[in-house]
Amino acid sequence: MSGIELANVSKSFDTTEVIRGVSLTVDKGELGVFVGPSGCGKSTLLRMIAGLEETTSGRISIGDRDVTRIEPAEREVAMVFQSYALYPHLSVFDNMAFSLRLARASKAQTRDMVQEAARILQLEEHLDKKPAQLSGGQRQRVAIGRAIVRQPKVFLFDEPLSNLDAELRVQMRLELARLHRRIGATMIYVTHDQVEAMTLADRIFVLRNGMVQQQGAPLELYNDPDNRFIGGFIGSPAMNFLDGHVTAQNDAGIEVAVDGADGQRLHARLASKRVTGDRVTLGLRPEHLHPNADGLRVRMEMVEALGGVSYLHTRTPDGTELVVEYRGAQPPADSTGIAVGIDPANVVVFDSQGRRLR
Amino acid sequence: MTRTRKIENACLTAITMAAAVLWIFPLYWALVTSLRSEDHVVSRNAGLLPDQFNLSAYIDAIFNTQLVTWYINSIVTALIITLLVIVSGMMCAYALSQMRFPGRRLLYVVVLASFMVPSQALVVTQFILMDQLDLIDSWAGIILPQLIVPVVIIVYKQFFDAVPGEMREAVVLDGGGDYTLLFRVYLPLNRGITTALAIITFIMAWNQFFWPFLVVNSEAMMTIPVGITQVNDAFGVRYARLMAVALLAAMPVALAYLIFQRRVTEAVMISSGVKG
Numbered sequence: 001m002s003g004i005e006l007a008n009v010s011k012s013f014d015t016t017e018v019i020r021g022v023s024l025t026v027d028k029g030e031l032g033v034f035v036g037p038s039g040c041g042k043s044t045l046l047r048m049i050a051g052l053e054e055t056t057s058g059r060i061s062i063g064d065r066d067v068t069r070i071e072p073a074e075r076e077v078a079m080v081f082q083s084y085a086l087y088p089h090l091s092v093f094d095n096m097a098f099s100l101r102l103a104r105a106s107k108a109q110t111r112d113m114v115q116e117a118a119r120i121l122q123l124e125e126h127l128d129k130k131p132a133q134l135s136g137g138q139r140q141r142v143a144i145g146r147a148i149v150r151q152p153k154v155f156l157f158d159e160p161l162s163n164l165d166a167e168l169r170v171q172m173r174l175e176l177a178r179l180h181r182r183i184g185a186t187m188i189y190v191t192h193d194q195v196e197a198m199t200l201a202d203r204i205f206v207l208r209n210g211m212v213q214q215q216g217a218p219l220e221l222y223n224d225p226d227n228r229f230i231g232g233f234i235g236s237p238a239m240n241f242l243d244g245h246v247t248a249q250n251d252a253g254i255e256v257a258v259d260g261a262d263g264q265r266l267h268a269r270l271a272s273k274r275v276t277g278d279r280v281t282l283g284l285r286p287e288h289l290h291p292n293a294d295g296l297r298v299r300m301e302m303v304e305a306l307g308g309v310s311y312l313h314t315r316t317p318d319g320t321e322l323v324v325e326y327r328g329a330q331p332p333a334d335s336t337g338i339a340v341g342i343d344p345a346n347v348v349v350f351d352s353q354g355r356r357l358r
Numbered sequence: 359m360t361r362t363r364k365i366e367n368a369c370l371t372a373i374t375m376a377a378a379v380l381w382i383f384p385l386y387w388a389l390v391t392s393l394r395s396e397d398h399v400v401s402r403n404a405g406l407l408p409d410q411f412n413l414s415a416y417i418d419a420i421f422n423t424q425l426v427t428w429y430i431n432s433i434v435t436a437l438i439i440t441l442l443v444i445v446s447g448m449m450c451a452y453a454l455s456q457m458r459f460p461g462r463r464l465l466y467v468v469v470l471a472s473f474m475v476p477s478q479a480l481v482v483t484q485f486i487l488m489d490q491l492d493l494i495d496s497w498a499g500i501i502l503p504q505l506i507v508p509v510v511i512i513v514y515k516q517f518f519d520a521v522p523g524e525m526r527e528a529v530v531l532d533g534g535g536d537y538t539l540l541f542r543v544y545l546p547l548n549r550g551i552t553t554a555l556a557i558i559t560f561i562m563a564w565n566q567f568f569w570p571f572l573v574v575n576s577e578a579m580m581t582i583p584v585g586i587t588q589v590n591d592a593f594g595v596r597y598a599r600l601m602a603v604a605l606l607a608a609m610p611v612a613l614a615y616l617i618f619q620r621r622v623t624e625a626v627m628i629s630s631g632v633k634g
């Protein structure tokens with residue numbers, strides 16, 4: 001049984017198409033994350049699932065029920081908004097009880113369910129307070145509590161942590177992961193922070209221009225990006241890209257002359273055939289690059305020493321930036337020349353349109 | 359504080375005090391006069407200071423005029439006007455602000471336009487309408503034309519517009535409709551505005567003279583401001599009683615002002631902010 005299924009879903013505002021034929025499935029109990037750059041349509045897609053935006057075409061099912069034309073309140077979804085949207089004139093208890101009262105739940109039942117949610121979220125001492133008297137993290141928890149008491153089939157979160165400071169964000173992220181494991185409900189979580197996506201998701205959907213670019217488990221996307229955009233988007237610090245052309249190839253892979261690097265070569269493993277002279281882009285993860293006397297000679301520009309790990313910001317002769325992760329107590333000093341190498345098996349190859357070559 | 363600054367402050371205080379005295383004196387004089395006997399009011403010995411505490415003018419006003427009837431007329435009409443204006447205003451504003459229906463913009467333009475038409479310009483048509491509806495000389499006749507208070511709609515709409523959209527969506531997802539939204543979220547969120555608008559509407563309705571004066575013929579239907587003029591005409595000038603009636607007429611508004619001082623100021627500022 002599926003949690004949520006979107007079949008060829010599209011959305012236009014007037015004449016601009018914002019969501020273009022999205023099909024995806026989030027299994028029951030899974031936490032799916034929509035991630036992508038600002039304006040790619042994450043919120044719009046989430047609001048379509050909630051029923052807050054009308055679906056122009058396509059079909060949305062929740063728990064095998066077609067809800068495309070069903071009112072938001074009848075979709076059995078709960079949403080946690082970025083601004084929390086708590087009712088400022090009501091106490092924490094009344095905020096959480098609001099939907100139960102609208103549904104005419106009995107007094108005892110309302111009290112029990114709110115108490116239970118408050119216990120899960122550690123809000124028991126705050127039930128009588130107004131939202132204005134709470135900290136950001138507590139407000140966030142009230143917003144989640146309001147969703148929990150409704151026992152929805154699906155929880156929807158739209159950038160719920162973006163109003164919190166960095167430390168609290170990390171903490172709430174863990175709490176959310178724990179909450180998901182505990183109540184085991186289907187959840188969709190929208191964020192533009194790929195670290196949040198990586199740490200929370202069972203399945204990530206990377207959106208761009210209203211289309212799903214790639215979907216998969218976090219590490220699948222990290223290790224095996226379908227295109228250059230995904231490679232650059234997932235992972236921090238980001239994947240490095242070097243353009244070049246194929247100079248030779250054999251069964252094991254290709255040899256690539258890197259642009260503007262005085263004819264220096266890199267090797268990449270590749271099964272498909274290329275023709276000598278083909279333009280390609282090589283994707284190199286910072287942690288796969290390491291100092292190697294026989295490797296690519298680059299100029300050191302700056303060292304970011306974080307303790308156990310350092311990031312060497314270097315440039316190739318033509319000025320293309322290359323970030324190298326360095327593990328060791330003493331990173332090389334700034335402004336020295338350095339040569340870096342990489343295992344050909346770790347090099348990801350894209351064609352000139354940014355499509356993945358395997 | 360420097361010396362010049364001190365002098366400046368002293369001057370300002372003096373000017374403010376003078377202005378305050380200028381404002382307060384008529385009230386003071388009305389009070390002093392109303393507490394004198396009619397004979398004493400016009401006698402030579404009557405000075406500026408209070409010298410009598412004589413309630414006969416008040417007793418006279420209450421028992422020998424229709425003051426009590428006028429009071430009842432004023433209170434009933436002003437309360438009904440306030441209630442209807444606030445309820446219809448908030449519902450209209452909610453629809454204009456939150457609901458999507460064809461003609462919404464046009465409707466708002468009409469509200470804004472009616473706000474710009476001075477009420478005097480409508481008096482003749484309204485009078486004819488009331489006449490045709492056979493409502494001359496009745497409470498309904500006094501009340502109906504005073505229900506058109508576009509400023510209430512405009513103020514409410516502005517405050518409803520400012521409520522974040524996610525609040526509305528949260529309620530929709532929680533299963534609430536428009537009545538839930540209006541009465542359980544938008545109104546409680548803007549409780550201060552409701553109080554302020556209600557007070558100012560009440561005061562305006564209470565002080566309304568021109569329309570009730572036109573639409574009412576019989577003394578039994580008069581509101582206080584209209585009634586006062588009768589006290590004058592019917593019995594010749596009796597200053598003490600006149601002042602007593604005037605003070606009694608102003609009392610509810612003055613009391614409302616004292617109790618809701620902050621709200622009234624707020625209300626005046628809100629509605630003049632819209633006008634300005």
Ligand SMILES: Nc1ncnc2c1ncn2[C@@H]1O[C@H](COP(=O)(O)OP(=O)(O)OP(=O)(O)O)[C@@H](O)[C@H]1O
Nearest residue numbers: 013018036037038039040041042043044045191192
């Ligand atoms: N009500 C609307 N009317 C017209 N266009 C809209 C509307 N809502 C969103 N859009 C457009 O749809 C596109 C997607 O918006 P959306 O809010 O879904 O982006 P997002 O991925 O959530 O971005 P962000 O990360 O900044 O929140 C944007 O280009 C936006 O301008």
Ligand SMILES: [Mg+2]
Nearest residue numbers: 042043044158
């Ligand atoms: Mg968004």
